[in-house]
Amino acid sequence: MTAPTVERELLPFLEAAVSETPVEEIETFPAVNTSAEQAVKRLVIINWSGELDRMWPTLIMSTAAAASGYRTSVFITFWGLLPFVKDQKRIVGETWMQRMLSLMQRPGISHLKLSKMNFAGMGPWMIGKLSKQYNVAQPPELLEAAQAMGVEFIPCQMTMEMFGLKREDMIDGLGEPAGAATVLELMTEPNTASLFI
């Protein structure tokens, strides 16, 4: 259970996110773990909000967890499903109402807004500038890293139906759509931390 090549390549990139963990520690961690099955740690995030400032903790926590050898699942639901629509999609949905909703709340990981101080886009621009300047990884890169490192993104079936989203509207690599009972199972596994973000 050594880290596959793709993860090793991503590690320097993730050092900003998990800067206080020395790389050697990450690499030796799984070896310690295999002895006792129940020692595997898990992180479950319910990613409910689709805002830039909340996508950050979701993506940083989940990539950091995967980098530390945790089994990591992110349930993407309600507004939090929209950033996982393909970036180039402008209007999605089947009914006029669904299409209008997607028009008001543009989907895709590159079109995120702040939960406050949005100031017609100036807030996200400033936060984006600052975060780049200080080497904080951006949401599209973090999402790519998370997927490469094995973070499981589970779309909420009910939300997909309500927003009229089909599998082909969503980015590649997502898990099977599921519901609340599946997430509850995951959240109550031993050594599991769960967060609603």
Next chain:
Amino acid sequence: MTAPTVERELLPFLEAAVSETPVEEIETFPAVNTSAEQAVKRLVIINWSGELDRMWPTLIMSTAAAASGYRTSVFITFWGLLPFVKDQKRIVGETWMQRMLSLMQRPGISHLKLSKMNFAGMGPWMIGKLSKQYNVAQPPELLEAAQAMGVEFIPCQMTMEMFGLKREDMIDGLGEPAGAATVLELMTEPNTASLFI
């Protein structure tokens, strides 16, 4: 410990919420559980926000948990207490300030607003339409289901005092008002997942 009649009747209604769990599984779950006391799973939700889009996850997660045999407690606090005021109450509180607050933030489960895209009520109307069209249960029905299935709703004593709310202002069937220490006890029981929504 078989499911009482009322739950059995509610199960079809809840299938939208827990659609991926076959009904047979739900019915046999408690039998497996009784052998080992510590295997009982629990869900604790701190329901802090009173908004439509956040009441949904609270109610869907808690009914899904109760349907799967979890002991489920929802601590209703701050803005999240207001949806549990009786629907017909328009203005509540003892002082003019409390009454004015309730006027600005109308209490009751049928008067919820979205956390964003409210658009003078059009957002909730559209989301309400869409959710009904796609068979997502509505907050008043979900609340009724949750209570019938044994989800325990615990009002925050401090919030009740601050908003000047009395027991008779609140809907029937709530638990005893309690505080942070009680919730902490619940959250740190074995096999417990907790969420702040």
Next chain:
Amino acid sequence: MTAPTVERELLPFLEAAVSETPVEEIETFPAVNTSAEQAVKRLVIINWSGELDRMWPTLIMSTAAAASGYRTSVFITFWGLLPFVKDQKRIVGETWMQRMLSLMQRPGISHLKLSKMNFAGMGPWMIGKLSKQYNVAQPPELLEAAQAMGVEFIPCQMTMEMFGLKREDMIDGLGEPAGAATVLELMTEPNTASLFI
């Protein structure tokens, strides 16, 4: 491991927060605990939001937890770092952009805004009045109490860099700046509840 004098003096003040726990119970709790090391309960809060109405649950839950003998850690990150800047600081940061951000979102525990119903400051004023009238402890007092009772506040290193904040900009008594991996370790300890607020 009896409660030190400072805690004993703070206990009456905290009775509002943990009103349902009799004082005797708190004082005898640690004695029960010392027998089994793994019985120590823990609370981890990720304090992401810097708003008045969300700082309250963070501070009330963490002081209540510390009063009940829990090991309590609060990771202060993103907007949630700003209330931990010294109150007298008006503009912080190194670049013009960071300084402008701090101007738009005034830092310090005495300058908190509500997440909604802000009404140009009238909302916080009314909530402040009401909470004082009903003996709910205020954020500055709660923060002081939390620190005195041993709640560990851990600043997010990445956020400090992004907002251009130095150690001397922050209030005294904070822990070492850390990152996501540290918090994940804490969150997955046995008997730990974690919340994202």
